[in-house]
Amino acid sequence: MKKTTLFLGTFLLLLSSPSLFAFTKESTLEPLLLQSGNHKHWCSVCGMSIKMNYKTSHTSKLPSGKNRQYCSIRCLALDMLEHKINVNEVKVIDVLNEELIDARTAFYVVGSDVKGTMTKVSKLAFINTESAEDFSIENGGEVVSFDKAINIANKSLESDIQMINKKKKKKIYPMGKKIFENVCNKDIEPNNYLEINELKSAIKNKNLCEAKNGEELKEKELQAVSIYLWEVKRFEDLAKADNTIKVTQNEKCPICGMFVYKYPKWAAQIFYANFHFSFDGVKDMMKYYFQHKDGISKIIVTDYYSQKAINAQEAYYVIGSDVYGPMGDEIIPFKNESEAKTFYIDHKGVKVLNFIDIKKEEVNKLD
Incomplete structure (x- = not known):
């Protein structure tokens, strides 16, 4: 009886130790998706899967009341540069219970062994300081407030964007171009969509691209072709077109502040x-x-x-x-x-x- 009890206690301890099992950012429960429409499954800034990056995901609201959901605090930081987002509306997923909590009261572990989402340095949120400190002891990193975590995210935006763009140019753009040219409807018009996640949703749900075996594109392939169409092809087509309005990347609307x-x-x-x-x-x-x-x-x-x-x-x-x-x-x-x-x-x-x-x-x- 004592051996059974000891074994059971050891087994439960092993289960509760995050360092003994590979940490996954993917949701283990049914993810809560707050955006409306079929595009709700993907980040409104970069198009990454919310489900696959659920434990680093954040939400906010635009002044209009429209919900936004992000794969990471990095994409939240980018959106805050463009939109007048009330930080009191920002929520984040608690790593342990996978529930949305108030970001302003959360405790973030910054710089753990967990790979960052769209950034070099990971930032994971917890509902209380004890959980954050326990995770930090097992996985490294510093426990900080939301204000410090978003400040760190803002300071690293330039270097993170350079890192991501380098990866896109080397791997993702060529992969997306190849997929588009081989298996996609050539009439896809990226400018018909307001956000990359809307374009991505249309590609998937309207079967605008199909693998040669007739199956749907895998998430990695879907992301690659979406990024290529959104960030490369639509601007190439615009540059080729005559008599179109030319706008530089640093021009913001003086009324709403959007790029x-x-x-x-x-x-x-x-x-x-x-x-x-x-x-x-x-x-x-x-x-x-x-x-x-x-x-x-x-x-x-x-x-x-x-x-x-x-x-x-x-x-x-x-x-x-x-x-x-x-x-x-x-x-x-x-x-x-x-x-x-x-x-x-x-x-x-x-x-x-x-x-x-x-x-x-x-x-x-x-x-």
Whole structure:
């Protein structure tokens, strides 16, 4: 009886010791996915699987109330540079019970033996300091607060991005290009999607790419082709196209703060004598226009169908449709009135307007 009890106690001790078994970041329970739609399975910033990186995953909310879910604190840090995210809304998965907890009250183990997600240095969260310290003793690393963990993530962003880009150029882009050219529908248009996880979801759920044996792509293959289409092909196609709006990677919309280059389908620009501003949609462009009309030399927007730059003041606009832009409800521009009216009918628009007929009150209501 004593031997049985001793054996059982030893067995339970072995099970409870994380250092004796390979640590996995993948969820062992059914993962809680907060984003809506089929794209909820993947990180809204990099497209990585939430389930496979569940124990490093975080969530937040945009000012609009839209849920965002990330594979890592690194992707959260990137999103915080672009969006006005309330840190009090940020949650993280507790490594031990795999439940969402308040990130501001969590205890992070930074720099353990566990491989980082999208970063060189791992950052794992625990609900209490005892659990974090026990993990740190077994696996190394320092126990810190969320504020320090996000500060560390911010400081390493540049080096982490360089590391990830090097890997992408060497392995992921070539792999994704090969998959796309061999087994994918060549009509895939990456600019039709607002985020990489939406593109990835479409590839998977609409069978836009199939392996030669007729099976679905594996997660690694799906990620590679999604990254290639999102980060390489859509910008190559844009660069080849004539008469499109050109935006540099450091240009932010002065209204919402988003990086405009990520959304070329919606880009708009207002030019003054010696400078210009770029916007991630006509809605934000009009907000700026109403406040800064003096000295404008030119305004251009992106025609919804052709993706060409067109004169904003000669364009036609559909307001109140069921098509959303990067900032939600959007004002959709068209060069031709006939196309605007067709879109208006097909997408339940409220009005077709000329530029001079767009009113400040109607623009503000779209928020």
